[in-house]
Amino acid sequence: MTGLERYAHRLRTAEPGGSGADLAAFASMTRGADIVGIGEASHGSKELFTVKDRLLRQLVTREGFSAFAMEISWSAAARIDAYVRTGEGDLRQILREEFQDGYSLLNTEEFLNLFGWVREHNRTSARPVRVVGLDFSDAAPEQYERILTWAAGNEPALVPELRRRYAALRALPTGVATRMAAYNALPLAERKAIAQDAAAAYRLLSEAGTQDPWVLQEARVISHMATEYTVDWSDPAQAKAASRHRDRTMAETAVWWQRQTGGRIVVSAHNGHAAYESAVPEYYPVTMGADLRELVGRAYLAVGTSLNGGDYRARTATGEAGTYSVGPAAPGSNEYTLDKVRHRDFYVDLRAARRDPAVGGWLDAARPTFVIPGRYPNQPTPPLALGRAFDVVVHLHTVRASVPVPQPE
Structure with a gap:
C-alpha cells in the first residue's frame, strides 16, 4: 500500500465540471496514446459514468481528443453523432429509441449529460467531438x-x-x-x-x-x-x-476511425473489454484491449475503473432492470488493498508504480476483482491481475446506481 500511495493522485470529485487541476497528471499519462480505453467495472453505476464524463472533458479540452467511441451499435452512434454535431433531433428521444434491449442500461441521465456537454462543446469548438459506435447488434x-x-x-x-x-x-x-x-x-x-x-x-x-x-x-x-x-x-x-x-471487430473499428480521421479517440467500454487480459477467458478469450495493443502497440492505453462497494443496475434474464449491491471489498481482493490508500478516490499509473518491486509483484498476482456483468444474478469477482490488465486505474470508494432517463408520460 505504501508503494501505491507514492504514485496515487487524489481525485477531487467523480462529477464533471469545475476545476480539472487534479487531472493534470492523468492527462500526462495519456500522452503518446492515440486511443485511450476507459473501462467501467459495471454497466450500471452512476459514478463510473460521471468520472468517465469528467475524464473525457479533460482529454477533449486539454489533450485534443476528438472522438468518443462506445460499446453501442454503429447506427445508434450515427444518430447521436448527428445530434452532437448539428443539434438534429431530441437527445432524450434518441437515447430512448436507440438504447433498448441489451443497451438499455446506457439510457441514463449520466450519458444524457455527457452527450449534452459534447453538443455544447461542438457549438464553438474548431475541433468537434464525434461519437462512434463500436458494436453491431443492430442496423437502422x-x-x-x-x-x-x-x-x-x-x-x-x-x-x-x-x-x-x-x-x-x-x-x-x-x-x-x-x-x-x-x-x-x-x-x-x-x-x-x-x-x-x-x-x-x-x-x-x-x-x-x-x-x-x-x-x-x-x-x-x-x-x-x-x-x-x-x-x-x-x-x-x-x-x-x-x-x-465481437471484441476483435470493436478494436478494428476504433483503429479504423482513428486512422481514417487522424484524431485521438476515447474508447468507452466495460472493464472486461478495455483490459489487456480477460477475467473470464471461458467466455471472452481475448479482449478488445489485447487486440488494440496488437494493432497499434503502445498507442493504446488501457484505463480501468475500480470500486470498493456500492450499487449498480443490471438486467435479469427476462430483461427487467433492477438495482443490486456489491462490497465492501473482501480482504485479499484488489479493491480491498486499493481502498486502503489514503485518498478516498484516486487514480494511479500502474506502469510507474511497478517500479517498486513489492508493488510490481502485487500487480502481477491475480486476485478477486469486481468485474460486474450487465446481467443479474452474476459472479462479480473473478480473479484478475491489475498490472497485466491495465496501465492506469481510477479507484472510487463507493458508487451509486446509475439514474435512468425518465420515460415520457
Missing part, C-alpha cells in the same frame, strides 16, 4: 439508405443488386428492440442466407471502381451484424467464438 433503416444513396450517385449499376442483397434486412420492423427480436425469431437457415447476402453486398462495394471508406465501413458493420445473428448462443463453442469476433 437509415444505414442501408446511406449506402444505397451513395451507390445511386457513384455506382448506379450496383443499386439493383444491393437492394436485392439487403431486402430481407430492410424488411425487418422498425424500433431497435422489435427489430432485434424479429431478426432473432427468423429460422436459422434464413438468417444464414441473410448473412451471405450481407457479405456479398460488402464484396460488391469493396470491388467497385469507385469506393468510399465510410460507405465500406457501413457495409462492413452490416455484414458483421448479420454474421452474429447466425450464432447459436446455447453452444458454448459458438458463443465463445462470437465473443472473440
Whole structure:
C-alpha cells in the first residue's frame, strides 16, 4: 500500500465540471496514446459514468481528443453523432429509441449529460467531438439508405443488386428492440442466407471502381451484424467464438476511425473489454484491449475503473432492470488493498508504480476483482491481475446506481 500511495493522485470529485487541476497528471499519462480505453467495472453505476464524463472533458479540452467511441451499435452512434454535431433531433428521444434491449442500461441521465456537454462543446469548438459506435447488434433503416444513396450517385449499376442483397434486412420492423427480436425469431437457415447476402453486398462495394471508406465501413458493420445473428448462443463453442469476433471487430473499428480521421479517440467500454487480459477467458478469450495493443502497440492505453462497494443496475434474464449491491471489498481482493490508500478516490499509473518491486509483484498476482456483468444474478469477482490488465486505474470508494432517463408520460 505504501508503494501505491507514492504514485496515487487524489481525485477531487467523480462529477464533471469545475476545476480539472487534479487531472493534470492523468492527462500526462495519456500522452503518446492515440486511443485511450476507459473501462467501467459495471454497466450500471452512476459514478463510473460521471468520472468517465469528467475524464473525457479533460482529454477533449486539454489533450485534443476528438472522438468518443462506445460499446453501442454503429447506427445508434450515427444518430447521436448527428445530434452532437448539428443539434438534429431530441437527445432524450434518441437515447430512448436507440438504447433498448441489451443497451438499455446506457439510457441514463449520466450519458444524457455527457452527450449534452459534447453538443455544447461542438457549438464553438474548431475541433468537434464525434461519437462512434463500436458494436453491431443492430442496423437502422437509415444505414442501408446511406449506402444505397451513395451507390445511386457513384455506382448506379450496383443499386439493383444491393437492394436485392439487403431486402430481407430492410424488411425487418422498425424500433431497435422489435427489430432485434424479429431478426432473432427468423429460422436459422434464413438468417444464414441473410448473412451471405450481407457479405456479398460488402464484396460488391469493396470491388467497385469507385469506393468510399465510410460507405465500406457501413457495409462492413452490416455484414458483421448479420454474421452474429447466425450464432447459436446455447453452444458454448459458438458463443465463445462470437465473443472473440465481437471484441476483435470493436478494436478494428476504433483503429479504423482513428486512422481514417487522424484524431485521438476515447474508447468507452466495460472493464472486461478495455483490459489487456480477460477475467473470464471461458467466455471472452481475448479482449478488445489485447487486440488494440496488437494493432497499434503502445498507442493504446488501457484505463480501468475500480470500486470498493456500492450499487449498480443490471438486467435479469427476462430483461427487467433492477438495482443490486456489491462490497465492501473482501480482504485479499484488489479493491480491498486499493481502498486502503489514503485518498478516498484516486487514480494511479500502474506502469510507474511497478517500479517498486513489492508493488510490481502485487500487480502481477491475480486476485478477486469486481468485474460486474450487465446481467443479474452474476459472479462479480473473478480473479484478475491489475498490472497485466491495465496501465492506469481510477479507484472510487463507493458508487451509486446509475439514474435512468425518465420515460415520457
